[in-house]
Amino acid sequence: MKLKEDADPRAAAVLRRALSDVLRTPTGQEVAADFVAQNASAEVRFDKLDGTLISVNGRKVVSGIRGEARNGSVVAINRLFLDADPELASREMAGTLAHELFGHILEEQRAKNADFPLAALHRYRGDEANGRLIGWLVRTELGAPLSDGGMWGYLKDPEAFHKSLALIDPYYALTFGPDGLADPVPVLRARLEQSRRRRESMDETDIDMRKWRFVIEHFVAEHKMERRRFASVGEDSDNFLEEYSSIKREAGEVEEDIRKRIEFYGTPEGREALRKLSEASRSEHLRAFERRLERYRTRLAMETRGRKREALVPPPPDQIDFDALEKLYQDDVRDNPRHWGL
Structure with missing residues (x-):
């Protein structure tokens, strides 16, 4: 190296x-x-x-x-x-x-x-899972905070993790498990509809995150709460909104790339690519890869047993998190509906 x-x-x-x-x-x-x-x-x-x-x-x-x-x-x-x-x-x-x-x-x-086609490797979702598992294991063994939500999601349900990943990134949108490699087109058609529904719901997420800025200002101005107590949750909201435009852009790219891939698989060249993917899905190389992934997942589960997700950087002890902010908001809506125009 x-x-x-x-x-x-x-x-x-x-x-x-x-x-x-x-x-x-x-x-x-x-x-x-x-x-x-x-x-x-x-x-x-x-x-x-x-x-x-x-x-x-x-x-x-x-x-x-x-x-x-x-x-x-x-x-x-x-x-x-x-x-x-x-x-x-x-x-x-x-x-x-x-x-x-x-x-x-x-x-x-x-x-x-192993003479395994790289085109199939790059369409195999296990390639990314492998990288993530190795990275998670190394961080965990180094004593880093267990802060990665993706790691906890994968440990809980690898299938749900992959379905989510396929909807947020154009590259992963075109990757498949062994069964999907054998017949990708139905998977892509279902994924296209899932992506459309997700994109349509994204504006609601945007509105919800912006709402918390207003809620924070309300409790500072009307209830005289210290602004510093909202620093962490405000920072999280600002970080999300800063990244939101790229998240929305990639959601559109996911759908565009899926459509193009479905069209490609309908061409003579695409049908040949499908044949090779199907052949690769039945290979011993892929079966060995799946066994390796399960071994890493088992090791990671053992390393994290009895623990739960941790903050990358713990906030000061008196910080109000999103759950507490939600409770403050709901209680105030109940007790002071006029504050909220109700």
Whole structure:
């Protein structure tokens, strides 16, 4: 593995630290040995990726694309990590590096070694699940807060996790489980309708989040509550609304890409692609991949047993969260309906 030189003098040390963190975890050591055994190689670099730095209870974290694997040989890490909170960025970068390097680059090399078609690998939802599981395991083994809602969702119900992921990102919208690879078109048609319904409901979510800004101002102005007690929930609302335009844009892209893919599968070239996907869905390579995913999921369940989702950055103890804000609002509607024009 090669670390690409960077003009930023901090870059080399930060990348080496991230790799060192990965390799001191049991999962990192296991997949690194596999990486060597498969004769895989990669260049790791910082790059400008879509995203922004947001504040979470006063500490800067990367929101957006944290990393990506390119062409089976390059791992790009979001340059924003260099300016994020160092302690949080260190563990997040380790998980991101493990995800991209050992979740994707390694699997492309494994597929090549097994003569498994890369086109099928890139349409297989397990490729992303693999990266996420490895990243979650590395973060967990490093002692990072168990703050990723996606991790908890996957542990609870992998199928529901994949259905949700397929509706929020154009790339994952065109990926399938083994059964879906065998016959993708019905899956895509159902997904198109699900995406349409989700997009139509998104404006309600926007209105709901904006409502909380008004509710907060009401309790500060009318009930003389301290504004600082709403800092965390206000920050969460602002972060969501800042990202909302890109969320809506991607929802439209999901539908457009699904339509195009359905049309493609109706062409002679598309029908040949369907035949190859169906063949890949029955391969031993894919069955072994599914077993590996289940092994990682079982390990992650054991690592997190008895715990629950944690805050990435715990708020001050007297902060009002969304549940408490909802109760304040409902109680005030009941006791002071005129405050709300009722």
